[in-house]
Amino acid sequence: MKQSIIITGVAGLIGSRMADWIVKHYPEYEVVGIDDLSGGYRENVVKQVTFYQMDCADGSLKEVFEKHDPLYVFHFAAYAAEGLSPFIRKFNYQSNLIATANIINECIRSQVKRLVFTSSMAVYGRGTPPFDEEDQPAPIDPYGIAKYACELDIKVAAEQHGLDWCIIRPHNVYGINQNIWDSYRNVLGIWMLQNMTGQPMTIFGDGSQKRAFSSIDDCLKPLWNAATYDGASKQIINLGSAIEYSIKDAAEILKEVMGSGELLFLEQRHEVKDAHPTWQKSIELLNFEDKTNLHTGLSIMWEWAKQLPKRDRFVWSSYELERGLYGFWKSTSLSRD
Numbered sequence: 001m002k003q004s005i006i007i008t009g010v011a012g013l014i015g016s017r018m019a020d021w022i023v024k025h026y027p028e029y030e031v032v033g034i035d036d037l038s039g040g041y042r043e044n045v046v047k048q049v050t051f052y053q054m055d056c057a058d059g060s061l062k063e064v065f066e067k068h069d070p071l072y073v074f075h076f077a078a079y080a081a082e083g084l085s086p087f088i089r090k091f092n093y094q095s096n097l098i099a100t101a102n103i104i105n106e107c108i109r110s111q112v113k114r115l116v117f118t119s120s121m122a123v124y125g126r127g128t129p130p131f132d133e134e135d136q137p138a139p140i141d142p143y144g145i146a147k148y149a150c151e152l153d154i155k156v157a158a159e160q161h162g163l164d165w166c167i168i169r170p171h172n173v174y175g176i177n178q179n180i181w182d183s184y185r186n187v188l189g190i191w192m193l194q195n196m197t198g199q200p201m202t203i204f205g206d207g208s209q210k211r212a213f214s215s216i217d218d219c220l221k222p223l224w225n226a227a228t229y230d231g232a233s234k235q236i237i238n239l240g241s242a243i244e245y246s247i248k249d250a251a252e253i254l255k256e257v258m259g260s261g262e263l264l265f266l267e268q269r270h271e272v273k274d275a276h277p278t279w280q281k282s283i284e285l286l287n288f289e290d291k292t293n294l295h296t297g298l299s300i301m302w303e304w305a306k307q308l309p310k311r312d313r314f315v316w317s318s319y320e321l322e323r324g325l326y327g328f329w330k331s332t333s334l335s336r337d
């Protein structure tokens, strides 16, 4: 019988591409995928994956762990809409924190060899870039707070129950299988959909805020190494490109790739001005290589995006909190196309 590896969030960008990568490079393992399909798509999951449609916060998670007795667990499932998280606070903690607590319980019970958890650069908040793993986290929104709480809880579980872990802080990962229909997250995908539907590419504020963008193709082997390398045990590691672009420059690069596009500047939202990381630790501990430049990575994603079926844009029908909501997210400003 094959040993198994559990991937949560397997229908999303990182999860589905990680599953593809393991199926291709390590067919001796059974890949077991869990996803509630709230933000990912069933067609992203290859047939070799044993798939469970399930919420990670659900009690039946225990049965999946008992049945498959995983060696490694990659916990990627989350709703990663950072800017929206203050307006869906309760949902954010349920999706990002409660679900992770449930996963930690099952990892301890099944004595997994290592849990790999994707935290986020959001934990750094308004720190001074480049953000280093040694910096004191100071998140400025519920999404970042949930991720930081998960990090702390994983460490405590390790101390008390002997759980081994590696925490990855990826940043702005993009590529094939990314959800481009969600109106609140994944700026590059949002711009692609806007372009395909004849709308201008929207930018919050003046576009001078800086971000680093990471091709998923460069992240997969390092994520595997996060589970399997001795040196990655109990380490927190930034993952992705350290080359920063202003949002406006990134939009110009995408315009060039798509061959068209207009920019529309919206009101400033509550967000960190500049966010880009150090990457030395990922090079030393995970053999990360920044091989794919933004223009090349976007060209690959755009060729894929153009082939996608037409789907409704995802918008929330109601928020938990309307007070302070930006004009561009009010229900009257959003359509499902």
Ligand SMILES: NC(=O)c1ccc[n+]([C@@H]2O[C@H](COP(=O)([O-])OP(=O)(O)OC[C@H]3O[C@@H](n4cnc5c(N)ncnc54)[C@H](O)[C@@H]3O)[C@@H](O)[C@H]2O)c1
Residues within 6 Å of the ligand: 008, 009, 010, 011, 012, 013, 014, 015, 034, 035, 036, 037, 038, 039, 040, 041, 054, 055, 056, 057, 075, 076, 077, 078, 079, 080, 094, 095, 099, 118, 119, 120, 121, 169, 170, 171, 172, 173, 174, 178, 179
């Ligand atoms: N992509 C990035 O730029 C980035 C950056 C930093 C951190 N991360 C983290 O990496 C992880 C994966 O990100 P991604 O870009 O692949 O996101 P994604 O939205 O493409 O994938 C997440 C998947 O999790 C599923 N999901 C959400 N809540 C669930 C739940 N409660 N139970 C089961 N499934 C659930 C969704 O349906 C989706 O398929 C997330 O934890 C995210 O916070 C991503």
